Amino acid sequence: MSEPAPRTLFEKIWDSHRVLDREDGQTLLYVDRHLVHDGSAPAFELLRQRGIAPRAPDRIFATPDHYVPTDTRDRAAITDDRHRGMVDALEANTAAAGIRMFGLRDANQGIVHVVGPETGLSQPGMLIVCGDSHTSTHGAMGALAFGIGSTEVAHVLGSQTLWQRRPKTLRIKVDGTLGLGVTAKDVILAIIAQIGAAGATGHVIEYAGSAIRGLSMEGRLTLCNMSIEAGGRAGMVAPDETTYAYLAGRPYAPSGHDWDRELARWQRLPSDPGAVFDREVSVDGDAIAPMVTWGNSPEDALPITAHLPDPAAEPDSERRAAMEDAFAYMGLTPGAALESVTVDRVFIGSCTNGRIEDLRAAAEVARGRRVAEGVVAWVVPGSAPVRKQAIEEGLDRIFVEAGFAWREAGCSMCLGTNGEIAAPGERVASTSNRNFRGRQGPGARTHLMSPAMAAAAAVTGHLADVRALMAEG
Amino acid sequence: MQKFEPVEGVAAPMLRANVDTDLIIRIERLVGTGRTGLGQHAFEQLRADPDFILNKPAYANSPILLAGPNFGCGSSREGAVWALMGAGIACVIAPSFGDIFFANCFQNGLLPVVLPEAEIRALARETEDSQGVGRTRVDLARQVVVTPSGREVPFAVDARRREAMLEGLDDVALTLKRQAEILDWQARDRGARPWAWNSVAADTSPGAR
DSSP, rough: OOOOOOOOHHHHHHHHHHHEEEEEEEEEEEEEEEETTTTTTTHHHHHHHOOOOOGGGGEEOOOOOOOOOOSOOOGGGOHHHHHHHHHHHHHHHHHHTTEOOOOOTTTTOOHHHHHHHHHHHHHHTTTEEEEGGGGGGGGGTTTTEEEOHHHHHHHHHHSSSEEEOEEEEEEEESOOOOOOOOOHHHHHHHHHHHHHHTTTTEEEEEEESSHHSSHHHHHHHHHGGGGGTBBSSSEEEEEOOOHHHTTOOOOTTTOOOHHHHHHHHHTTTTTTTTTOSSSSEEEEEOOOOEEEOOOSSSSSEEEEEEEOOGGGOOOOOOHHHHHHHHHHHHHOTTOGGGGGGOOSSSEEEEOOOHHHHHHHHHEEEEEEOOOOOTTEEEEESHHHHHHHHHHHTTTHHHHHHHHEEESSSSSSSGOOSSOOOTTOOOEEEEOOSSTTTTTTTTTTTEEEHEEEHHHHHHSSSSSHHHHHHHHHH | OOOOOOOOEEEEOOOOSSSHHHHSSSSGGOSSOSSOOOOGTTTHHTTSSSTTTTGGGGGGGOOOOEETTTTBBSSTTHHHHHHHHHOOOOEEEEEEHHHHHHHHHHHHHHHEEEOOOHHHHHHHHHHHHTTOOOOOETTTTTTEOOTTOEEEOOOOOOOOHHHHHHHHHHHHHHGGHHHHHHHHHHHHHHHHHHHHHHHHHHOOOGGGG
């Protein structure tokens, strides 16, 4: 008998969820976990129109995050009727279908991509979908997780399956040791700057290498979260001791004998030696510096020590026109030092960087300092449990004493769908994932960076190299 | 969903790379369950510029968009597709698409066509050289784009997706015919790891007790 061919992590999960292969290359996949949020009303509506009920309510979990305010937990206090309507619709739809919802006052409420891993709902080897592009986050658990549209959400609700064309595989190896002040956020921004915003289109990324193995679970979640910003269908990290230690004891994680049996399965998931990827990319981890973005695509990322590019020096005319557009929108001067760019607002939070480790890193910088004159700085925990833990550790006091606003959990300023936006022309140092035009409000100017870098911007009033502040102590 | 009929009209070139779904429609416009009435908000941030391609009279009613690489990147919001369709666009031709946007197109009857960048530039030139009167035709049944000069450029599309679009069926309609196979898979997986099936039904969260 010949040895089975070596397979990648992705291939193992894909194979074990294949219901059937269609002759045109589409595969029907069975979905282990379906996460829904308050943007899912159109999908439930479509299902109702077809007279179909959710097929497997016990595999579906819900939490309101996109449309909730983060200054109150009182639903009645949501002043915008349309926003409150989205939150109400989620409650009505999940109650009618018998779907477990972590509501606004639930101890587990939060951003869906923080809640999944934190509750232990997202586990290695699972196929996880959600009607949100940042579902790639859950791949950090060693799962295959990706975002889908409304009609596909309805499809999964109705059938617990999804049609997919098998994506290609891309391994990104980051070897070396990350320097002081360099985090998972800097790693992913450096990767996107290297391969481009479409660099992984049509591919599932597996992150590997010593710098990735050395990341905490929170760091891996940040990394996989932004896979979509490189165009990736999903991002994954093979499960290992870090994963198991994170998962053990969480409310929905298996326990006792079930844990042992699942653990034995999980340990067989990592890519086999000799498994072949469609593409391989290497990134030098030692060379990564704290990064910030300057333009309207996440690929427009530079080390904080750099100067802004000059569109006039760009030979390609379309690229030059795009750069000129970005400079005009962002209100920046070609060639200026990044550190000279002043900020109006700071947002620390989101499914990218709203976890406890992110808040600790920001608090470390904020401790004993003051938010600069004229800067409005917010800390928005990614979930109620993160918020609770931060309070237990005294991080909220550090933030409040430094002049940051300490808020409730939600998506908040990441995407401007809940009324929490910047004013036109305001410049935001943000730990979120997208610097698209208008993402944080019409005319708002977003610079992406890590939580420590955002805290450094808050206390200095400009884009700043956090390493200098760390040296001050 | 409507059956996809051949599309013919002036193709509007908008070749910038990485046109994201926030640019196609602001999320603030996507509240409620409505899929209609979003056309007025399509490309809202760009519409303010009088030089924006779809503001030019020749292209104001273009049913075909010629786009740059990575069109529709970013969010999973299906509203991006609804907004484009609401603005009268039935087909987007680009060198590459954001994966989720691409899938969303097929669920709604907006045809995404992948062609090489050079081919799209040639198509844009033909249209511009015609002063915006040369018409492009996209025929899904024949899988060809017919350029203003009459050249036929073939394109690829998954066979069943093509069929579904021509018949006006989304995946929800197609999959309900495969119940037996889904039940088979469930039985196999339940046999392979019964404990996972037991635990999924048990609500162990503190809030549920």
